[in-house]
Amino acid sequence: MPEFLMQEQVEKFRRDGYLVVPGFLASDETRALLARCKKYLDDFSIEDHPMTKFTTGDHDHVGDDYFLDSGDKIRYFLEEDAVDKDGKLNRDKTRAVNKIGHGLHELDPLFRQVTLENDNVKAVIRDLKCHRDPVALQSMVIMKQPEIGGEVGEHNDSTFLYTNPPSALGFWIALEKCTLHNGALSFLPGSHLTAPITKRFVRLPQGGTGFEALPVSADSMTPPKGEYVLETCEPGDLVLIHGSVLHKSERNVSLNTRFAYTFHVIESPPYAEYDSKNWLQPTDAMPFSHLLDRTSCMYH
Ligand SMILES: O=C(O)CCC(=O)C(=O)O
Numbered sequence: 001m002p003e004f005l006m007q008e009q010v011e012k013f014r015r016d017g018y019l020v021v022p023g024f025l026a027s028d029e030t031r032a033l034l035a036r037c038k039k040y041l042d043d044f045s046i047e048d049h050p051m052t053k054f055t056t057g058d059h060d061h062v063g064d065d066y067f068l069d070s071g072d073k074i075r076y077f078l079e080e081d082a083v084d085k086d087g088k089l090n091r092d093k094t095r096a097v098n099k100i101g102h103g104l105h106e107l108d109p110l111f112r113q114v115t116l117e118n119d120n121v122k123a124v125i126r127d128l129k130c131h132r133d134p135v136a137l138q139s140m141v142i143m144k145q146p147e148i149g150g151e152v153g154e155h156n157d158s159t160f161l162y163t164n165p166p167s168a169l170g171f172w173i174a175l176e177k178c179t180l181h182n183g184a185l186s187f188l189p190g191s192h193l194t195a196p197i198t199k200r201f202v203r204l205p206q207g208g209t210g211f212e213a214l215p216v217s218a219d220s221m222t223p224p225k226g227e228y229v230l231e232t233c234e235p236g237d238l239v240l241i242h243g244s245v246l247h248k249s250e251r252n253v254s255l256n257t258r259f260a261y262t263f264h265v266i267e268s269p270p271y272a273e274y275d276s277k278n279w280l281q282p283t284d285a286m287p288f289s290h291l292l293d294r295t296s297c298m299y300h
Contacts, residue, residue, distance in 0.1 A: 004123035013128060017192030017245030020231050021124075024238030025173060029114060034175045034235075036110050037141050037259055041094040044076050051078065051087050068203065068279060071138060072103045072286035081148040098150060101140035105263050106286055111139060114173075115263050116289050121171065124240065125291060130169055131267045135288035137161065138280055139263035141175075144183045149252030151183070156192070157264060158243035159211075162200035163274050167267035168243030174233035174260050181254040185239060185247055186228040192244035194222045202277040209279050265291065 002010055005021070013019040025033075050066045066075060082089055082096035089096050105115035115121060115136055125134050138161070143149065158166035178184035188195075199211040224246055231239060241247060243266075252258055266274065268290070282288045 002123075002127035004120050005127045010127055010129075013240055013242070016187070016189040017242040018187045018189070018231075018247065019240045020233065021238040021240065022234065023236050024120065025114065025236040027236060030173075030175055030236040032110060033114065033173075033261055034259060036108065037100070037143075037175065037261075038094070040074070040076075040100055040141075041097060044093050044097065046089060046093045046096075049076060049078075051083060064208070068209070070102045071280045072106065072283050074100060074104055074107055075102070076100055079143075079145050079148050080150055082145065095145050097143055098145065099140045099142045102138040102280065103286065104141065104261075105136055105139035106289065111261065114261070115139060115171075116291065122291055124171075124238075125169075125265065128169070128240070130242075131167060131265065132271050133268045133294070134169075134265045134291045135268050136263055136265055136291055137274075137282070137288045139261070142258075142260050142262060144249070144252040144258035144260075146182075146252060146255045146257055149183050149258060151251040152249045154188075154246050154248045156195065156197065156244050156246055157241060158197045159199055160201045161243065161264050161266060161280070162197070162278060163266050163272040165272055166197050166243050167272045169265045170239075170241035170243070170262055171265070172239040172241055172260055172262040174235055174237045174239075176235055176257060176259045178231075178233040178258055178260070179254070180230060180232065181252075182256050182258040183249045183252040184230055184232045184258075185249050186230040187241075188224050188226055188228055188246040190226065191224040191246040192242040195224045195244065195246055196220045197244060200277070201279055203279050203281075212277070 076097050077099045079098040104111040157168045161168040196216045202212045204210045
């Protein structure tokens with residue numbers, strides 16, 4: 001018997017590659033996280049910022065140290081359309097940040113509490129039975145600012161958080177209402193079973209980041225079938241995202257923000273290998289935190 005999810009939810013996750021879990025966080029927890037995000041925006045010092053942008057598009061160069069060294073820090077990445085050609089913000093800083101990452105789950109007590117210290121997170125991981133010794137490796141708040149919140153193109157998360165074999169699992173929690181107009185997530189159900197991981201996001205030897213092709217056998221290249229399903233969410237809803245499922249989100253064309261908190265979990269050695277090519281590297285001071293107590297890893 002699952003501990004937190006219902007059996008039908010576990011089966012739905014296995015079939016579709018994602019699952020919406022309504023009301024995962026209580027409304028006071030959700031409100032506290034949202035208030036914390038707003039405090040980060042108020043405290044943001046734009047004067048010290050290298051104007052780094054982050055996009056998951058193939059052609060954008062995102063390889064600067066501000067991004068690559070953000071795994072054990074709390075750093076700010078700007079919406080592309082918030083920065084003029086001369087590098088100046090064209091709006092208030094609190095409406096210019098696209099995301100904050102990638103060490104919130106380690107460094108901020110509130111985010112730590114809902115991530116590493118959350119018994120429901122641990123129970124969900126045990127329920128899904130995808131990992132034996134899972135670690136949390138990154139976290140972000142994604143803001144999707146009004147009118148300019150950038151689209152996130154079709155992708156799967158194991159491309160960006162690659163292990164061999166692939167093992168990424170995303171926890172994505174709506175902190176505000178997510179609608180058709182402000183960039184709710186949409187998914188291609190079942191694509192985690194048919195779409196292979198064809199490339200991985202790596203640190204390039206010459207500096208910066210790029211994509212490296214992965215060997216994929218011709219017979220595993222089934223073009224994904226079906227249609228994208230939009231998943232609108234209420235504040236506090238959790239979306240579990242299998243690392244291989246294709247998903248995306250559209251540009252925020254509304255006047256509302258769309259704040260969400262997300263963190264990712266991967267399997268650890270000897271069950272999966274995480275190598276030095278990955279853009280995100282653990283540091284001695286901040287290794288990836290194990291989520292389950294090691295004796296309970298034998299649970300599976
Ligand atoms: O929050 C979004 O709009 C996109 C999130 C996403 O695709 C991800 O976390 O993999």
